[in-house]
Amino acid sequence: MKKFLMNAGVQKIFAALLAILFGLVFGIVILFIASFFISKASYPMDALYTIVTGGLRFSGLKGLGIIMRFMSPILLTGLSVGFAFKTGLFNIGASGQFVIGGFVAAYICIKWTFIPLEYLWIVGILGAIIAGGLVGLISGLLKAYRNVNEVISAIMLNYIAMITVSNLVSVIADKNNPSRTMPPLSRIPTLGLDKIFGNNTTDISIFIAILVAILIYIILERTTFGYELKACGYNRNAARYAGINDRLGITLSMTIAGALAGLGGAMVYISSITKVFDSLLTLAPEGFDGISVALLGMSNPLGIIFSAAFIAALKNAGPALSRSGFNEEVVKIMTAVIIYASAFSLIFREKLVQFFTKKGAKK
């Protein structure tokens, strides 16, 4: 038992759960305070129930479909950030990579009609991966060869990507008929999931995302390539000493992180979710959700699957809160607290170890 509790992986899971618990307790406090001031919000426990069930108590199977839909882009941006974390880099540029990926995917799926429509989504996804990867590559090259901090270059690239996409859309768009809708056939296929969940946005993107998560896990933990990348991340000097090309490692890490975020963009823009490019002068929030997801998932690709599901469920619960008279923002506050708490996960882990060792010593 003690050995089980001293296992680093088990501790990480405990720490994440503690963070979530912390956020929930904080949420309860907020709900109760709010119920004092808002007369129609008189059932805080009812609202809590809505949150804990991810809003599924109202929406049922359809809601589950929506959660799965919300989940795939933030799972991929989460993987992007988490992968970079594991290799010692902070990819705050997921937002820009995401938008560029989404744009390229949408462009391909609308314009490249010389490809049979039913295969177009695959080409679109590949395009998104390459485009996102190229954005990541810029940060990677700058870091590896000119020692430019990846955080700074990535933040700037976020804005560059956002404005570039916004301009490209207005350049490419037909003056008379500026809005174009994706042909349904060229979207990510639903394989009947839309019928099962009774929601036309539910498609196979979630399975793609989970497969990618497993793939990233295998690369990081099982391959020599992952061993090299992590060595560069943990200790660039030691990697060099061991004959690993540290510059190549850093460049590749950022490129892969960018590709993952780019793929996340494709998951949104070539699906049946309604999302438009024209007024895109805000940074894509999915990129920053990725940071939250990666933190809560402790950068572990498998953990990120669960944390993405959790955060997607919270998002789904938000609108349903109005039924108990509360604002959707309560969920945002709770999410924020949970992310804060998971950022402090190291402290949680330490406390956990102390707690268990003390208990163990007494026995």
Place this chain on the structure above:
Amino acid sequence: MEYVIELRNITKVFPGIIANDDITLKVKKGEIHALLGENGAGKSTLMSVLFGLYKPEKGSIFIKGEEAHIANPNDANRYGIGMVHQHFKLVHNFTVLENVILGVETVKNGTLVMAEARKRVLELSKRYNLFIEPDHLISDISVGMQQRVEILKMLYKNNDILIFDEPTAVLTPQEIDELMKIMKELISEGKTILFITHKLNEIKAVADRVSILRKGKLIDTVDVSSSTKESLSEMMVGRKVLLEVNKTPAEPKEVIMEVSHLSMKSKHHGKDSVNDVSFKVRRGEILCIAGIEGNGQTDLVYGITGLQKLSGGKILYKGVDLATKSIRYRSLSKISHIPEDRHKHGLVLDYNLAENLILQTYFTDKFQKHGFLKFKEIYDHADKMIQRFDIRSGSGSRSVTRSMSGGNQQKAILARELDINPDLLIAVQPTRGLDVGAIEYIHKTLIEQRDAGKAVLLVSLELSEVMSVSDRILVIYEGELVGEVDPSKITQQELGLYMSGSKREKVE
């Protein structure tokens, strides 16, 4: 008998290890009390408890007869306890004076008043013969001087219990002598010194009493005058230790590496840090590059191992010029490198022991197939290495190397580097910061390698190591070779003259 410090039954537990096990230590006023022990014996932990950095699970501390509750270094300071850490805590772009007053500044109307502080600093410097220049920047003065600034900081705060954590590890032989003098001076002024070390010579030179720790337990406290180096080291290690290096004369064979006209550009200034250096290394000999720290030996090794580009010259190894070859090429052609800085280069501290043991070989067919790591082989290999090299750690091959003691980290590097069966072993300060037992082991291993017909290039600052282990010595001074000597025909004093640049001759 009045004791100035009494540590009673101190127990400090870290996950998986008892660092201090029921230790009771009593220090008399006005003595130099040495704390001797191997790496990981618990010396630093015990001092950290005294200094308020760790909270012990059990035990109490009495200062001057009164129970003291020390929760942080500020409390310690209030009880007059000061500490010189192994790695100095100085602000490099501040002057000496600014560093000394940091945290205890005199302020008048919201501005700093330096005049009084300057007067006191100069006064203290004179009284203890520290020869401090208050307006020099820390980044401009030598390591020895920096240490004196640390001492001055304690004196400025009126501390009278001074803890020195392995103070000589970073000093040249001359600076060590100076430090010993200063320590005696401090004692004569009524201070008490606790002196952490594992160097027996230093204990014999200055300490009055010595407490020996082994594996977290206090073995004994004895008078230095009534004990011998042999008895002390036996208590420290728990068995008899050979303090002398046993070896037969070398039988040098063919030249394996010829370095000619090698130059390196310095990273810090435009000049060459290594200037036109030429020498040969033969199989079956231990060639030592001796010199005081910062005279180009680090860059020279970086050049030979490929960590830094040459600015000129050739390295002919087994008939091939290595100058433009990759690091991987060099390691595949059987050059091993025990790096000077084991945390910077030698280990990925967040990897576990097994993962670190394959750092040079993870890409070979033994440990991977189609790009996938073979974990069973990796952990089996680690278990073998752990056994063969007696590497000790909390949880075996799965221990995170960050949590291991310095000596065992070094053994892990040694194991890994010998595992590739090198023809040329480059060892830079392989025993830095290690205890007698580990030093003995590493010296023995180097000599075994030599006797097996390998070439060993040893870079060391430690005079006694240079004299006892090497077969041939090249002295480096300001990036140039200034002398080639035979260790059996030279005294330490004479070698010191070469190292300090007062004597030089043309090499080759």
